[in-house]
Amino acid sequence: MKNNPMDMMVTWMKVASSYNMMMVSATEVIYRRTMMMASGAMTGPEAMGMVMEKATIYATATERAAVAAAQGADPARITAAALKPYSTKTQSNARKLRG
Template identity: 85%
Template sequence: MKNNPMNMMTAWMKVASSYNMMTLSAAEVIARRTMMMASGAMTGPEAMGMVMEKATIFATATERAAMAAASGANPARITSEALKPYSTKTRSNVRKLRR
């Protein structure tokens, strides 16, 4: 059951769907922040947070992927675990910037 090709296909489809949603959110964040920069509305803390979040998310994603790999997870699960911090942060940024 664990190596069923349909299960793996479903797992990869979920990863692809999550990735697509994350990229749409990221595109919106980039557009909104670009407009903030162009109009002079971006604050210092927002700019600093924009830079610092990259390293923090990368470290978290790497840790989650490593933990999944160490526990023997399949490649789709490892990818999903690595993607989660990015997805969470982009959704959070979209919500914050829409206000």
């Protein structure tokens, strides 16, 4: 069965939109953490978490992309599966740092 080009376009647009939202959240997190570091307000656990979350998210994203690929997902859905953990974490971090 052929993929409908319009469906694929909509799927890629959703991936692009999700990516853009993730980048907005990531920018906010970088800004807020930089301000914390510059002012001396960053705690040790926050600094350690900031470093450790990278490896954890990378592993989760890789796993989800691999599972999607193994299930026969198209490239857009594989990409979306890989981006989801990053998006979730950056949005969570932004909310936490606003508080």
